[in-house]
Structures are given as structure tokens and as C-alpha cells.
Amino acid sequence: MLDNSQLLRFTTAGSVDDGKSTLIGRLLYDSKSIFEDQLQAIESTSKRKGHDGVDLALFTDGLKDEREQGITIDVAYRYFTTPKRKFIIADTPGHVQYTRNMVTGASTANAAIILVDARHGVIEQTKRHSFIASLLQIPHVIVCINKMDLVDYSEDVYNKVINQFEEFSSKLLIQDIRFIPISALNGDNVVNRSKNMEWYQGAPLLHTLETMHISSDINKVDARFPVQTVLRPQSESHRDYRGYAGRVASGVFRVGDEITAMPSGFTSKIKSIDTFKESIKEAYAPMSVSITLEDDIDISRGDMIVRSNNKPEPTQDVEVMLCWLHSNPSKPRAKYAIYHTSNEQKAMIKEVVYKINIEGLDRDMDNKSLSMNDISKVKIRTTKPLMVDTYRENRTTGSIILVDEMTNETVAAGMVL
CATH class of the missing domain: 2.40.30.10 (Translation factors)
Known part of the structure; x- marks a missing residue:
């Protein structure tokens, strides 16, 4: 079971050609998270297309149509690990007609990276994606002001985009907004600090993602356990076992807690909390466990076990x-x-x-x-x-x-x- 503090899910969003796929490619490439055979395949595709170096966008544009058209259509999920954290990336499309794909990709994210082209500043798609991030209650938003190499790494341009975004985002419900000036193509401030922007004193993108505090993003107060199935093993060693299996949605459950089964309203106490390997004293989101109760009450799939003093x-x-x-x-x-x-x-x-x-x-x-x-x-x-x-x-x-x-x-x- 992954400790949730180790796993960070983030989504990328931005207008068409803002460089989302290139940014993720750079993140994977510079953090050495690409397999040798993947790298060879993409190097040969890049040569065939006539590129001088590696086309970093090809690391995420997994669909054949995406590679041929040079755009992102579906949500592309990528996984990578650094010594500090595990990551799941949802690369979402920039086109207006794929807004629903962004909603899908962002619904479970801890953070959203919103790309802004330094030359164009905050445009309609930036506002659209920021609004969706706010609507989906994504706790952390990192605004990456990309293509800084095309505006001569100008601090004035960077500050102008920040002012544009802050003026717009004051209407939104986003707890934590950070700004990073980057060049995804050249690698400035993505994994390594940029020598071209000495005026920027903040951390590069990867370090920001690795050190972002996300353990408080999960609701630890309201204990909710939706029951997925009832376990009745009928084996010799578990003759009378009746466990309610599922994933803790939020909060903490401990052995001995007084619980209520919803919607019936029947009450009992937690007798044991079991994982695949062992019995444990407490379970918290997002652990998958089986809960047994001291009383034999009627609970089935779709019911919810909650603490008696905190009910929905x-x-x-x-x-x-x-x-x-x-x-x-x-x-x-x-x-x-x-x-x-x-x-x-x-x-x-x-x-x-x-x-x-x-x-x-x-x-x-x-x-x-x-x-x-x-x-x-x-x-x-x-x-x-x-x-x-x-x-x-x-x-x-x-x-x-x-x-x-x-x-x-x-x-x-x-x-x-």
C-alpha cells in the first residue's frame, strides 16, 4: 500500500501549443525516468520527422493520431518516480472541444500545472482551465510561464503575466498558486535551475512538486467508508468471518469506534480492521481494508459505514x-x-x-x-x-x-x- 504522502497526482493544462507534452517530456527526460527502448524509439521517430534533437512531446502523445497531428486528444497518463516521491501525470488536451477530458484527468489531482505562453499571456483557455481547476477543488496550482527563451528570458514579461493571472484568479477558489518561469524546450527551471534567469529566486518545477505538502489535502475529519462487498470466506479458519470490504474515502477508523451503518441507521462497534496481510488498529484514506463489527447487522454493497457522532x-x-x-x-x-x-x-x-x-x-x-x-x-x-x-x-x-x-x-x- 502506497503511503499517500509519497504519491502526487498532477494534471497539466494549457492552450494548444503551449508546450504541455514538451514539458512532461522534459520532466521525464531530465529526471532520467525514460526506459532505454522508449528513448531509442522516440529518437528514431524524431529523426524521421527531420528534428535536430529529440522531440520531447512524443513521450506523452501516445495515440497514433496525436503523434501524426502533433496534438493531444485524449488524457495521457504517465508514471514516474524520483527518490523523494512517486508521480502520476494526467496530460490533458488543450482544445475547447476536449474540456470534458480535462475534467476527467483533473478530478483526482493534488495539483494542476497550467501552462501560459509568455508571448501571449493569459488567454481564454487559461481562464477556462483555471476555472475548472477551481471547480474541481484542486488544492495546488502551479502556473508555468513557458517559452521564456522566446521573450529573451525577460523578468518584465514574467511579472506582467503574473499580474494578469492574479487579477483573474481573485474570483476563483484556489488555495495555493505558485508561478515558475520556464523553457520546456531548453529545460530552464524544469528539473534544473536556469542560468538564463538568475533573477528568479524560486525552486524549479520538479523540486516544487517533490516538496509540495499534500498530506493535509485529504479530509481527515469525516470518517466515511463506502462498502464495496461483503466478505464471507467460509473457510475452515474463517468459519464465522463477516467483513465489509472497501476503500476508506476519508477520515480515520479505529478498532473500538462506535459506527453507524447508513442509510439503515443500525449502530455497532468496530471489532477488527483487516488488510490482505494482517490486522491493523486503524485505517485512513485511501487504504483498502475489510472491517468487521461486534454486532451482526444488515449491511450490503452501497451502504456506508460512518462514525456515529459524524454522519452525512x-x-x-x-x-x-x-x-x-x-x-x-x-x-x-x-x-x-x-x-x-x-x-x-x-x-x-x-x-x-x-x-x-x-x-x-x-x-x-x-x-x-x-x-x-x-x-x-x-x-x-x-x-x-x-x-x-x-x-x-x-x-x-x-x-x-x-x-x-x-x-x-x-x-x-x-x-x-
């Missing part, structure tokens, strides 16, 4: 910020399957309150249809109560997805308000 409010009426993911628009009062943690119910979109115009961050109160990439505030009614927290308090128990029951395709993802 079961509700059938949920207000969410919804990102529409599907190419087919929503139908008025259509029925969908709603998935919340391990709980599956039927639901209906009762009302579209407003849509967000991401260009100006204003609200469109008149247009009530939901099309692909739209972000809207909606009211949803479910057939049975869901045990939700607000997304701001708990990103796991505050998120839902809607699925078309006919096709089994995911049509929308939402954040509980």
Missing part, C-alpha cells in the same frame, strides 16, 4: 455542478443511473438552474439544454437517499456520475454543492 445527511434531492461528457445532449426529465461511491440508484435531472459561460465566468439562466462540455448547476432527484458530503469538504463522497441505462455510457460527472 441522507438526501434524495442533490444540487450538483455537472459537466456533460456525452456527444448526445440531455433529454428533459430523462432517467439515468446515478453512481455515488459504491452506491447505484436511479435518478432524474429535475432542473437546470443555469449554465456557466466559461469565457466570462457569467451565468446563462436562459439556455437549459445540456450539450457536450457544458458545465451547469442542476437539481437531481434520486429514487433512494444518497449519503453525500459537499465536494468542497470531501472530493470522494461529494462526486457523482450519471450513466445512460440503455447504452451504459457515462453521460455526465458532477460535484455536490
Whole structure:
């Protein structure tokens, strides 16, 4: 089991040709996180395309279409490790029509790297991506002002972009914003400090990612354990074992804690907490464990074990910020399957309150249809109560997805308000 403080998930976002894929390539290349055969394959592709050196963007543009067109289409996940930390990168597309892909890639991120072209400054796509980062409650945002080599490594240009971003971001809910001037192509301030920007006194990007404090990002107060399955081994050594298996969504559970099973309201105490290898005294997010109770109460998949003195409010009426993911628009009062943690119910979109115009961050109160990439505030009614927290308090128990029951395709993802 990974200690969460060791694993940092971050997403990259920026407009088309701001250099996201090149930045990740540089990060992997300079931190020596690329296998020899990968490097050889990309060197030969770069030569075939007529490049002088290695085309760093090819490290992440995994789809054939992406390599041929030179753009990012889907979310590309990459994994790398340094002595200080393990990383998962979600390289998300810059094009407007792939906004939903950014929402998907950013939903589990601890940090977002937003690239800004030093020559163009803060543009509409920068605002769009920053707004989505704020909406998804990504705790840390690093604004990388890229292509500094093309503005002669000018401190004035760097400060001008900072002022532009700060003026815009004052409307957003982002706890921690940092700025780094870089040249992804030349490697300035990515892994190694830049000799061309002595005026910049901060750390390079990799050091910032390695030392960023993320252990406080998880909600440690509200103990939530969505039950995924009930374990009844029926083996000789575990004749009477009845364990409730799942992943701790937030908070801490200890042996002896008084718990309540939701939505039934039955109470008991934790008898044991078991992992695959051993029994442990306490479990915390995001550990996967099996919990046994002192009393034999009725709990099944979709129920939630919580501490008795800290319970979520079961509700059938949920207000969410919804990102529409599907190419087919929503139908008025259509029925969908709603998935919340391990709980599956039927639901209906009762009302579209407003849509967000991401260009100006204003609200469109008149247009009530939901099309692909739209972000809207909606009211949803479910057939049975869901045990939700607000997304701001708990990103796991505050998120839902809607699925078309006919096709089994995911049509929308939402954040509980």
C-alpha cells in the first residue's frame, strides 16, 4: 500500500501549443525516468520527422493520431518516480472541444500545472482551465510561464503575466498558486535551475512538486467508508468471518469506534480492521481494508459505514455542478443511473438552474439544454437517499456520475454543492 504522502497526482493544462507534452517530456527526460527502448524509439521517430534533437512531446502523445497531428486528444497518463516521491501525470488536451477530458484527468489531482505562453499571456483557455481547476477543488496550482527563451528570458514579461493571472484568479477558489518561469524546450527551471534567469529566486518545477505538502489535502475529519462487498470466506479458519470490504474515502477508523451503518441507521462497534496481510488498529484514506463489527447487522454493497457522532445527511434531492461528457445532449426529465461511491440508484435531472459561460465566468439562466462540455448547476432527484458530503469538504463522497441505462455510457460527472 502506497503511503499517500509519497504519491502526487498532477494534471497539466494549457492552450494548444503551449508546450504541455514538451514539458512532461522534459520532466521525464531530465529526471532520467525514460526506459532505454522508449528513448531509442522516440529518437528514431524524431529523426524521421527531420528534428535536430529529440522531440520531447512524443513521450506523452501516445495515440497514433496525436503523434501524426502533433496534438493531444485524449488524457495521457504517465508514471514516474524520483527518490523523494512517486508521480502520476494526467496530460490533458488543450482544445475547447476536449474540456470534458480535462475534467476527467483533473478530478483526482493534488495539483494542476497550467501552462501560459509568455508571448501571449493569459488567454481564454487559461481562464477556462483555471476555472475548472477551481471547480474541481484542486488544492495546488502551479502556473508555468513557458517559452521564456522566446521573450529573451525577460523578468518584465514574467511579472506582467503574473499580474494578469492574479487579477483573474481573485474570483476563483484556489488555495495555493505558485508561478515558475520556464523553457520546456531548453529545460530552464524544469528539473534544473536556469542560468538564463538568475533573477528568479524560486525552486524549479520538479523540486516544487517533490516538496509540495499534500498530506493535509485529504479530509481527515469525516470518517466515511463506502462498502464495496461483503466478505464471507467460509473457510475452515474463517468459519464465522463477516467483513465489509472497501476503500476508506476519508477520515480515520479505529478498532473500538462506535459506527453507524447508513442509510439503515443500525449502530455497532468496530471489532477488527483487516488488510490482505494482517490486522491493523486503524485505517485512513485511501487504504483498502475489510472491517468487521461486534454486532451482526444488515449491511450490503452501497451502504456506508460512518462514525456515529459524524454522519452525512441522507438526501434524495442533490444540487450538483455537472459537466456533460456525452456527444448526445440531455433529454428533459430523462432517467439515468446515478453512481455515488459504491452506491447505484436511479435518478432524474429535475432542473437546470443555469449554465456557466466559461469565457466570462457569467451565468446563462436562459439556455437549459445540456450539450457536450457544458458545465451547469442542476437539481437531481434520486429514487433512494444518497449519503453525500459537499465536494468542497470531501472530493470522494461529494462526486457523482450519471450513466445512460440503455447504452451504459457515462453521460455526465458532477460535484455536490
